[in-house]
Amino acid sequence: MARVLLFGSLRDLAGWRERDVEAASVSVLRAQLAGEDEALGAALEGPGVQVAVDQALVRGDLALSAGSEVAFLPPMSGG
């Protein structure tokens, strides 16, 4: 079970901030979320959206373990 966190506009779009989702990898997780919410799935693939697993930015796919924290980060606005 991975802990999924959404930030900024992604959170508003999805209507939730964090959830536990059963997924063995980031790509499976994306497919799972897109299956439940098509608009969110598309937004997660949107320009400038980054993914962090356990607080480290990742590119491409990555296997998830129980308790992994996966954060989807829309383009950062600065302070």
Next chain:
Amino acid sequence: MIRLTDQPFEPGALLSEFARGREETGAVATFTGLARAEQGATAILELEAYPGFTESEIGKIADQARERFGLHDLLILHRVGKIGPGEPIVFVATAAGHRRAAFEACDFLMDYLKSRAPFWKKEHGPGGQRWIEPTAQDHIDRERWD
């Protein structure tokens, strides 16, 4: 030190504390950013961070600043949550042997914070709410240091 807070802070008190007990530091520069009302368009500014990640990403730039400008010390305090017009939103202090390094490091850190730091910013106003992205000028300001 890098810290996020959801509470108002007093820049003068932070400066006094930061400057205290230094014998080899000849220069302390500070910057305080305030939330603007934008002629009434922004009643509240809301800043979201990713606790842990945000501090760690800012920390990487702070390390660069330490090295590039030979800083003795630095402090970054950033508000998160809801912030009203006129309230301090960010405080940066840099300590160095001489003024040029302290000024430039402060400027460098602010250009990064305004354009790239992991925050998500929403403006609440009479016309509703909207997410804000860095301005073209924010990006140009940061590119001065590349």
